[in-house]
Amino acid sequence: xxxxxxxxxxxxxxxxxxxxxxxxxxxxxxxxxxxxxxxxxxxxxxxxxxxxxxxxxxxxxxxxxxxxxxxxxxxxxxxxxxxxxxxxxxxxxxxxxxxxxxxxxxxxxxxxxxxxxxxxxxxxxxxxxxxxx
Numbered sequence: 001x002x003x004x005x006x007x008x009x010x011x012x013x014x015x016x017x018x019x020x021x022x023x024x025x026x027x028x029x030x031x032x033x034x035x036x037x038x039x040x041x042x043x044x045x046x047x048x049x050x051x052x053x054x055x056x057x058x059x060x061x062x063x064x065x066x067x068x069x070x071x072x073x074x075x076x077x078x079x080x081x082x083x084x085x086x087x088x089x090x091x092x093x094x095x096x097x098x099x100x101x102x103x104x105x106x107x108x109x110x111x112x113x114x115x116x117x118x119x120x121x122x123x124x125x126x127x128x129x130x131x132x133x
Contacts, residue, residue: 003024003025003026003130003132004024004074004130005023006020006022007020007021007022007023008020008021015105017097018105018107018108019105019106019107020107022074022075022107024074024130025130025132025133026131026132026133027066027067027130027131027132027133028129028130029063029066029068029072029127029129029130029131030128031059031063031128031129032126033079033124033125033126034055034056034058034059034062034124034126035051035054035055035116035118035121035123035124035125036050036051036052036053036055036121036122036123037118037120037121038054039058039061043120043121046120046122048085048086048122049089049092049096051121051122051123052093052096052097052123052125053096053099055124055125056096056100056101056125057100059073059101059125059127060101062127063127066131067131068129068131070100070101070102070104071104072129073104073127073128073129074106074107074128074129074130075107075108075127076106076107076109076125076126076128077109077125077126077127078108078109078110078123078124078125079111079113079116079123079125079126080111080112080113080122080123081113081114081115081122081123082122083110083112085122086110106128
């Protein structure tokens with residue numbers, strides 16, 4: 001059960017793959033930036049889509065530790081090292097996003113950065129979730 005309200009002004013064009021805003025109440029979980037390495041801090045791939053999928057799986061794993069699931073996400077902030085690759089591979093990214101997170105689209109932002117702390121990382125995702133009381 002969620003107590004989320006997705007916010008989008010009625011006269012705006014619908015957001016695709018994200019929400020313009022989310023209102024929620026409950027226990028808040030704040031996740032640090034998740035990158036595309038596994039739980040042993042080892043990269044299994046240098047491919048952008050593989051790393052994004054792993055980062056999303058890492059988010060799901062940390063959410064579970066807090067008693068939450070992907071349906072409780074209210075915000076994701078994506079940091080990518082190559083905006084052009086992100087745009088070119090959006091269909092693939094959408095597929096793996098739905099496989100891992102489902103059809104739940106919280107408020108999201110995307111920022112291109114020069115580099116991430118881990119040299120092999122191509123994507124880092126911060127997450128916020130709210131679990132109903």
